[in-house]
Each structure stands twice: as structure tokens, then as C-alpha cells.
Amino acid sequence: MAEGVGRGEILLRPLPCRAPPPDGAPVTGTLRLLLGDQLTRSITALDGLDPANDVVVMAEVQAEASYVRHHKQKIAFLFSAMRHFAAALEAEGVRVDYVRHDAPGNPGSLDGVVAAAVARHGPAHLVMTEPGEWRVRQMMEEWRETLPVPVHIRPDTRFVASHDDFADWARGRRQFRMEFFYREMRRKTGLLMADDAPAGGQWNFDAENRKRLPEGERLPDRRRFPPDAVTREVIALVERSFPDHFGTLEGFGWGVTREDALAALDDFIAYGLPRFGDYQDAMKAGADFLFHGLISPYLNAGLLTPLEVCRRAEAAWAEGHAPLNAVEGFIRQIIGWREFVRGLYWHEMPDYAATNHFDAHRPLPAFYWTGETDMACLAAVVDVTRRTAYAHHIQRLMVTGNFALLAGIAPREIEEWYLAVYADAYEWVELPNVHGM
Missing domain, CATH: 1.25.40.80 (Serine Threonine Protein Phosphatase 5, Tetratricopeptide repeat)
Incomplete structure (x- = not known):
């Protein structure tokens, strides 16, 4: 659930369409997409930002908040952090088209939000930083074919290793x-x-x-x-x-x-x-x-x-x-x-997601959601997870992960559970942990 976010009831004046600038010229009239896990002022999507001509679009997206049943605290953390980040940008004089979850006309999907923003603002370019999930990266690649504007996907330089x-x-x-x-x-x-x-x-x-x-x-x-x-x-x-x-x-x-x-x-x-x-x-x-x-x-x-x-x-x-x-x-x-x-x-990726080294196919037990089990450690970890959307790495690895491994739980089932229940969980981090550990 990284992919979305604010205040879109108020539509900004459309930007004038411009011809693409020559190589090396400053980019103007750019629509800049920020996802919910990209709340960094130095993110590459904001490199070269021109407050006089550019618009940042953020959106709270139903599809991204519900493709797994993300923990309520995870959704609240991200939506609130996005709103605060948008307000900080606006305080710098940046124009932010922020589409709140309950805004009239919110299309409910990232595809829809971006297409609507392009139609609203008529930018010369659409710029974004690569996402943290293969699924969303494929979506962005498709925009190059479906949107009437050049799409630029920049690397995420917040990591040490490219x-x-x-x-x-x-x-x-x-x-x-x-x-x-x-x-x-x-x-x-x-x-x-x-x-x-x-x-x-x-x-x-x-x-x-x-x-x-x-x-x-x-x-x-x-x-x-x-x-x-x-x-x-x-x-x-x-x-x-x-x-x-x-x-x-x-x-x-x-x-x-x-x-x-x-x-x-x-x-x-x-x-x-x-x-x-x-x-x-x-x-x-x-x-x-x-x-x-x-x-x-x-x-x-x-x-x-x-x-x-x-x-x-x-x-x-x-x-x-x-x-x-x-x-x-x-x-x-x-x-x-x-x-x-x-x-x-x-x-x-993408083949990594389908691997199943131990040929495990059992469904995830209901107690991963309810905590109703006589196994004290499992019950305790589910309880702290339910209350805080957090558990430390030993609770995740040696309790919930170890049981899933020993019980032969299908990797995709336990992956989706980790992705849903923790405030820090995104597919790029939880999927390799499940398959590797």
C-alpha cells in the first residue's frame, strides 16, 4: 500500500501544454507524481521542481489501501503522513493537487488518479520515481502507451545500492x-x-x-x-x-x-x-x-x-x-x-513471487487474524500486531514465520499477511524475507 494520497476537491488551474524542451533544457509544466512511501523532499520525482510551473499530485487511493486488508493503523499512518507532507510542500509555495479518499470524483485507482490529473493539468511531462513494487512499476510502464504525455520514471536514489x-x-x-x-x-x-x-x-x-x-x-x-x-x-x-x-x-x-x-x-x-x-x-x-x-x-x-x-x-x-x-x-x-x-x-522478480521451494500449500490459519490459539507466543505476537501494526524482527521471524514454515503454509498466504498487518511492510521487503527465511 505505498502508492497513493490529499486535497483534490479543489482543482488547480490547468497548466498550459508545452512542446517538450530540447535536451538539456529545464523542464517546465511538469506533473510530478508522489506515492505514499515517497515522502522525502529529496526524492528524484521532485528534482528540478519549478513551483511556478509544476504541480505535484498525491492521492489516497482505495485500490491501493485495500488490495490486501491493510492494518487500519498502517492506512492512517500513511494517509496522515501524506497530508502533512503535502502541506509542507504547499508551505514552500509548491502547488499540490491532493486527492483525498472521500473527495468527490476520486476514481479509486492509481491509473484513474493519474489519468484524471493529466487531463486536468495538461502538463508537458509526467515525472515520477520508480515504485517499490513490481505490480506498480508495470502499471507505470503502461502509462507510456496510454497517456498523451511523455512519462519519465526516475530511479529511487534513497537506497545505498542501485x-x-x-x-x-x-x-x-x-x-x-x-x-x-x-x-x-x-x-x-x-x-x-x-x-x-x-x-x-x-x-x-x-x-x-x-x-x-x-x-x-x-x-x-x-x-x-x-x-x-x-x-x-x-x-x-x-x-x-x-x-x-x-x-x-x-x-x-x-x-x-x-x-x-x-x-x-x-x-x-x-x-x-x-x-x-x-x-x-x-x-x-x-x-x-x-x-x-x-x-x-x-x-x-x-x-x-x-x-x-x-x-x-x-x-x-x-x-x-x-x-x-x-x-x-x-x-x-x-x-x-x-x-x-x-x-x-x-x-x-517477477518469477520470484511464484517460487515455492518446499511445495507448501496449506492455507493461513484463522488465528493469524484472531489471535485465538493456545500457542502463547503466537497469540502474543498477533496481539501486539493488532494493537500497534508492529512487531520486532524476532517476533516476525521466529514466531509467525517459523510456524508458517513448519506448518507448510503457502508462501503467498503468509506474504499477504505480512504485507497487510505491519506499518512498515511493502512487497519489496516482505516477499524476499518470506522466501529467503
Whole structure:
């Protein structure tokens, strides 16, 4: 559900049609599409933005919010974050054609939103950043044939590794090992490097990160964000429009702005990171988050960028605030695993989605939705997922994922569950995790 978003009841004056500019000339009269997981001011779709001539289009799209039953908090988080991002652009003087979910005439599909915006504004060009999902990329490619305007799909440069970078690394390899890819990302970024050697004399400190949580260990209170007026309006919309979707909106506490995301990062660096490494593989009854970051929804929606997050963690180690095993383990999750699964997804799609190594075909049990099971760990993970649209990686991998593997659940069924229930879930990240883990 990345693909959509605002205030489209008010139609903007159509832009005059212009002939395509000569090569190298500045682009004017451009319609710029932003998707719901592209809430980054430096996104390539906004490169060269001319507020005097260009229009940014965002839309809250029914089809994208419901092709799986996305968690109510996930929809509310994205719709509210989109509205806040659109307002921030408008405060800069950018014209934003924002189509709210309940706006009269909202076509309900991304195809329809884009076609209507092109007809409204008559731009010389339609510019966008590549999406995070194969399905949407194919949709964009079709626009080149169906829309009466040149369509430009720009690369997503918010990742450390481009598609070509991953393909170059993968070429000639019989096996794709995240550890070796991660080392290349360390070299490329310089993170935790001393010249060409890893800080501390080794690449990976995972062996130190498997401690049992001691009795009485004090857990940090996690930063939550009371809903503002915009978010409260969105929450009411989601309750009204998606009543049968999974999850509850009670206690919604996700941040919805860049400033909120930075505050959440500050909170993690100060109170979570120092003990994240030791206990990152631990679980404790009644402890939802332990020392985990709670920043993945912000990263995957674009409110934070991976390198700024990693550099904050590296600085915490350099300043003596957090130990190396914690910082290395955290950075590995981002420039190692996150970059690796994204590269793998685009390298192997579309055939990757149909693979089924263990020939598993059982349907997903109903208790993944209801939590009604005597298996205490599964019930606890479904409960925290229902309440928060979040679970940390051990809960996902070793509880819900491990059961699905042992029980022979069809990969597509568990993939769609992960995609639906977590606020940070997009196909590029959840599909390779299911198939690879």
C-alpha cells in the first residue's frame, strides 16, 4: 500500500501544454507524481521542481489501501503522513493537487488518479520515481502507451545500492549471501570503517547479540505521538471507510511528519540503541518492543533516510554512548539486510513471487487474524500486531514465520499477511524475507 494520497476537491488551474524542451533544457509544466512511501523532499520525482510551473499530485487511493486488508493503523499512518507532507510542500509555495479518499470524483485507482490529473493539468511531462513494487512499476510502464504525455520514471536514489549495483555484485555468484553484500555496503559508505578495515577488527558482532534478557531489566518507555487534528480526521476516515480491515486504531501513536520521525530516532539513539545489540534476539512476555528501533515505518515511507539513520548510530558509538556490537548490529539491519532484500526483489522478480521451494500449500490459519490459539507466543505476537501494526524482527521471524514454515503454509498466504498487518511492510521487503527465511 505505498502508492497513493490529499486535497483534490479543489482543482488547480490547468497548466498550459508545452512542446517538450530540447535536451538539456529545464523542464517546465511538469506533473510530478508522489506515492505514499515517497515522502522525502529529496526524492528524484521532485528534482528540478519549478513551483511556478509544476504541480505535484498525491492521492489516497482505495485500490491501493485495500488490495490486501491493510492494518487500519498502517492506512492512517500513511494517509496522515501524506497530508502533512503535502502541506509542507504547499508551505514552500509548491502547488499540490491532493486527492483525498472521500473527495468527490476520486476514481479509486492509481491509473484513474493519474489519468484524471493529466487531463486536468495538461502538463508537458509526467515525472515520477520508480515504485517499490513490481505490480506498480508495470502499471507505470503502461502509462507510456496510454497517456498523451511523455512519462519519465526516475530511479529511487534513497537506497545505498542501485539496481545496477546489486546486479554487478550478483553477477557470477552461485549463492547470494547477505554477509558478503553487507561488507561491500560498508566499504561503499565508509560506515564503521578504519581505512579499509572494519572497526573493532571484525565485520560482524552477531555472536554477542544473543543474550537472554535478565529478570528486572528496565525497559525504556517508547516515544509515541498523540494524534493532531489532521491525524484525528484521518482516523475517523479509516474507521468509516475500512471497518473490516485488521487491527485497532485505539492508542494510535505513530509520528506522521519528518520532525516526528527525527524525534523517534532521537529517542531510540538515546534509550534503545545502547542495549539493542545485547538483547535484539530476546523476547519477554508483556514487553512489546524491548530495545528495538520502531523507526522502520518512517524509513520505508521516506520520512527518514537510511544513511542519516546509520550515521547517527555510528556517531553514538564514536561518542561512547553505545557499544560497537549494538551499533554494528543495527547498521547491518539497514545497509545489510534492508538493502540486500530490496536488491534481491528487483533482481529476481517477477518469477520470484511464484517460487515455492518446499511445495507448501496449506492455507493461513484463522488465528493469524484472531489471535485465538493456545500457542502463547503466537497469540502474543498477533496481539501486539493488532494493537500497534508492529512487531520486532524476532517476533516476525521466529514466531509467525517459523510456524508458517513448519506448518507448510503457502508462501503467498503468509506474504499477504505480512504485507497487510505491519506499518512498515511493502512487497519489496516482505516477499524476499518470506522466501529467503
